[in-house]
Amino acid sequence: MLLTLILAPLAGAALLAAWRGAGDRAAGRLAAWWSLIPIVLVALLGFRGANAQGLMADWSLDWIPDAGITLSFAVDGTSWLFLLLTALVTAFVLAVSIQKGLTSRSYAALILVMETMLLGVFTARHFIPFFLGWEMTLIPAYLLIRLWGGPNAPRAARRFFIVTLGGGVCMLLGFLALQIGVNTMDFGQLTEMASKGELAAGLATTFAGTGLTGPTLLLTVAVAVLLGLAVKIPIVPFHAWLPDAYAEAPTPVTMLLTGLLSKMGVYGLLRVFLPVFPEVYATLAPWLAALAVATVLLGAVAALAQKDLKRILAYSSVNHLGYCVLAAAAVVASQGDRESASSAISGAFLQAFNHGIIASAMFFGIAILESRSGGLRGLDDFGGLRARVPVLCGLMGLAIFASLGLPGLSGFIGEFLVFNGTFGLLPWAAAVSVLGLLFTAIFLLRLIRKVFHGPLGQLGSNWADLSASERWLFAPVIALIVIPGLWPQVLLQFLNADTLRLLDFLKP
């Protein structure tokens, strides 16, 4: 079933490739309907529940036995949540793309290809399948930005591609060193060895010729891996590719970038980096905390200066994912404080999931503004739209308030748990990062004020409010913002067992 799930979108892409006579509209519809298949499969997995090892499904194949390379995939509760996010956001993006008239066969097929790669990343239990998925998402992402993006898309896409590829190469080199040093790239085995402190020792023996100590070698490896993750999430200062890429990509593709691709980085940080490198926590802790605070603050402050709605939300994404990094920093600094660490980890996963949903909703709102206004999306282009399009304003406002962490909506619980987990361990980092929550409110409320409030200008004076199909598209996303906000357990129940299992490996 897991293999079926991972390959289902790819099969859809193949179908599109084979269906030569398809018109654009038909192709877009096929892809959108097809993308419901992974949702159903993910839901079935969820109903099946986890076995005694905490797995809902697994599949593996010895690919290159001589090198110990297996294509192994498994789904536990945490992976499942990311699969759900992937399936939901992809389907949403394909549906929104139809609204925007982005329906050519190649466009839809590329999105489906990307979905397969993402599903692979979120379930991989070995570095090779993880890395294959990780890098192969780049190709469709690059093409989607390059071909369907704005006027400066080629440059933005190229930079996105090269910088993330560079990060990927660093990560690859890091794991390569582990393969050579300790003879495995299997995440489970690496975690097991790391919890016994064997990684540094293994590297020291193998690379004795370099004259470096085991901890130094392991730290180098960890930094290399972190670099790859840092570009993807992104962590400041490895974020420079992001604003242009988000702004130039067609808005549905921006949803994919922020809703899903950035989550690969968060997922990798929490589920690969944390379990594999506990031996270097002590050295990394202050640096990671500083980078997290820089990410939170820079994202929020830079967003204050933006005039383009998509760039505002791009920096807002940097800020929001910064809280996930902050949580990771807290775990790195946790030294056996299980309650703080479990709060931070739970918060980071919730934040990642909720950000994916909330950002999709906000970008959908922008997509609607763009199509109504003929492509305008400057902060000062609009004004007073609430008088004409109150439903759009209400729904986008709800997403915005969720984004700024209003309790009762989904964003709050993740942020509460992150800060709760961080405060006891890194009090100053938590206290300073709270400024990020404040600045978020400033730039998001200013967005509402400039776009929706004030006197109605020329632009928008003849707009129609949301059509029925637009309302139906908004409905599931809004439900996914409201329900987990009131009832966080609906998401947390999938995380808790894995969180405790993860903590068992993180000995101080």
Add this chain to the structure above:
Amino acid sequence: MAEALTPHLPALLWGIPLLPMLAAAAIAFLPNARGRIASKLALGALGLSCVLALLAAACTLTPGEDGPFRLSTVVDWFTFGSTRLQVGVLLDPMTAAMIAMVTFVALWIFIYSTGYMADEKRFGRFFGFLSLFCGAMLMVVLANSLLLLFVAWELVGLASYLLIGFYFEKPSAAAAAQKAFITTRVGDMAFFLGMIWLYRQTGTLLFYDGGDGLLESGALASLAGTTTLGGLTVSAAAALLLLVGAMGKSGQVPLHTWLPDAMEGPTPVSALIHAATMVAAGVFLVARVHPIFANGGDVTTALTATAWIGGITALYAALVAVAQYDFKRILAYSTVSQLGFMMVALGTGGVGAAMFHLIAHAFFKALLFLSAGSVIHGCHGEQDIRKMGGLSKPLRRTFLAYSIGMMALAGFPFLFSGFWSKEAILHSAEIWPGGKGPFALAVAAALLTAFYMTRQALLVFFGKPRQPGVEHPHESPSVMLVPLYVLAAGAVLLSIIATPFWPWFEKWLHGEVAHFHGGAFGEHGAIFLLILSLALVTVGVGAGWAVYRRVSNDSGAPDPLSGKLGPLWRFLENAMGFDALYQKAIIGPLARLASLIDALERGLMVPLMAAGETVLKAFGRLTGAGDERGLNAGFDGACSGLKRRAAGASRAQAGRIQPYLRTIGLGVAVLLVLYLWL
């Protein structure tokens, strides 16, 4: 009856906040054209809440075994890792007083609104927002968990944002809504940190939990026993953070600037914000967690800070109120000032006095704002008191109601609740062992209160009309007048339950039985305070009468005091320049910082990335032997091909992405080669 109710109390308590919230949710789905249904839904839900609240309050009249009646419930909200996070509701006399006051006062404001907002095209929405506002406020006062209180607290903030910005087409209203939300959020973030600090220290956020709660002895001992920065106990540090939160919501200096601007909302909203909901939340928060503030005696750091901030706010706002011309703005500053009184009471240990003033103030301030609305309504939207005058005759009924509110606020003796509550606060401040500063500030503020209210009354209702537009005002319909009478009756009758002769309210909060005590004035220098209170109101009103009794008939004439005070008057008129200061010291620099960061992003980070890209490209040319044209050219070539085909939509594109696959494959190949080689 109380016994029969008790088993159902928890469900009943949850119903009190949830009914208005559900009404708000339902109204959100109603089209605007169904405004009448929306208002009925909102009124019905709140009316039911009010009945439930009064029933619940009745249950608290019987004291518990040791101390006041207290019922707390605990339910699981969510679990992270293996930690359960619980919330619940709490009923004690303090909550009972609040839920009864909020539902009752709000109900009359709702009724008034059906008349006041009758011509509004978004009538239904208005009632939806009002319902959310009340529901959230009721949740604040019923919460048995600091986290649930915070959740509701933020929802109160959201509702105030929606209501202050109700006329969002007006840029000033949109700006005021944003300012209210962001200024209070400054406080909220401190609250957030304080809450998390308490949670990390004690492992619970429940107020009462059978001995394990935050406000019970175990947790308090832990809070007092740990020292942190600057030698403060965690108790003091967390209490100070919560105090900042309360200062934001309750408009204490220096986080008060949003409150006068909040009058951009419709007048019933001002009445709600200034009386039943919103600003009361901050005072209530401090009262609720008072055991943490007072953890370590009568003069802790947190209490001293509370008393001084309250005193400064009370005097500051009273001074500023003297020099305002806008009817509602004077009332707004008077609210800030009265909230300062409440903080003084809380800081000096007079929780009962603070709570009584909060409730009495809710009645007479709602009354004053609704009277103001009636006057403004009658004067066709005019709000400048210089242009009014002589309205006591045409608006006789409104004037009558206003006078009662005005006398209660100014502290006219004996008959009015405001007199007794203010007296109780002065008493609390006077006997406080931590110093006489807050007492002195409160005394000065009380004097000024009598003065500026006399000024307002004289300029609006006495003399002759000064502007042609307000010569023929019309009296409001009875749907707007009846609420005024009810609130006026409350402002008077409430005084019965909290006089020194029969301090029922105070005793109720403490779970004791009140006895009539005729000789109360003979004790503890109470007679001195009584004389002082009488003197304050006499001097204040007398001075106001002397200055404003014969004001010019010319609406353009300057205020009699402005000539005498000169620059000081303008300083007060500008509310001592806080807005300009914040613009210069915070908003401007923040905007400059943001531009600087943005410039660095574009001017430094992007070029750095471009440089990195060049290096990588060179690297790609060196290693990518299979791709002679280099990464970049390869991409572009393939892309333009794909784009052509995408445009033509003729055939599958899969073959065209090979160059990229090759790049990825390169990595895997390098890996294998290296592995086999080693």
